[in-house]
Amino acid sequence: xxxxxxxxxxxxxxxxxxxxxxxxxxxxxxxxxxxxxxxxxxxxxxxxxxxxxxxxxxxxxxxxxxxxxxxxxxxxxxxxxxxxxxxxxxxxxxxxxxxxxxxxxxxxxxxxxxxxxxxxxxxxxxxxxxxxxxxxxxxxxxxxxxxxxx
Numbered sequence: 833x834x835x836x837x838x839x840x841x842x843x844x845x846x847x848x849x850x851x852x853x854x855x856x857x858x859x860x861x862x863x864x865x866x867x868x869x870x871x872x873x874x875x876x877x878x879x880x881x882x883x884x885x886x887x888x889x890x891x892x893x894x895x896x897x898x899x900x901x902x903x904x905x906x907x908x909x910x911x912x913x914x915x916x917x918x919x920x921x922x923x924x925x926x927x928x929x930x931x932x933x934x935x936x937x938x939x940x941x942x943x944x945x946x947x948x949x950x951x952x953x954x955x956x957x958x959x960x961x962x963x964x965x966x967x968x969x970x971x972x973x974x975x976x977x978x979x980x981x982x
Contacts, residue, residue, distance in 0.1 A: 841918040841965070841967075841968040841971055842920070842971060843915060844916050848913070849912060850913070850914045853900075855900035855901075855903050857956040857957075857960035858900075858960040860952065860953075860956040861953055861956045863878060864930070864956070867933075868946065868950065868953070873937060876937065882897075883926045884927060886923040887923035888924075918968050921970075922959070922966065925955070925967050926952060926955070926956070929948050930948075930952060933952070
């Protein structure tokens with residue numbers, strides 16, 4: 833497990849509440865899971881919009897993170913402040929996985945859609961249930977070595 837102690841993640845001075853992040857990830861698990869069960873494509877559109885807001889805008893809340901904040905407030909947890917940059921990177925991965933899922937559905941490739949959607953569910957579950965950031969793993973072992981070579 834020493835490899836996980838040496839993770840390299842993007843860094844910023846902005847902070848977010850880890851409880852809200854994990855509750856947001858739960859909403860992603862539920863929504864993508866519901867899509868995979870029902871095939872209701874509107875759920876993919878909702879996820880694309882939510883990830884777009886979290887990954888590419890300066891808005892404080894996306895629909896899911898706003899609902900997650902209401903949930904966290906209602907159960908009365910104390911904020912646990914963490915670096916925002918790794919979560920933005922993870923949201924960009926979520927956007928990519930959701931967009932590929934949607935394109936695969938439209939292009940008539942259900943197997944690719946299931947694989948990409950299931951990957952998103954797995955990554956989001958690791959965040960909400962295990963407090964493991966798959967985005968940090970992707971950044972450390974895939975993105976950073978590519979960037980470092982340049």
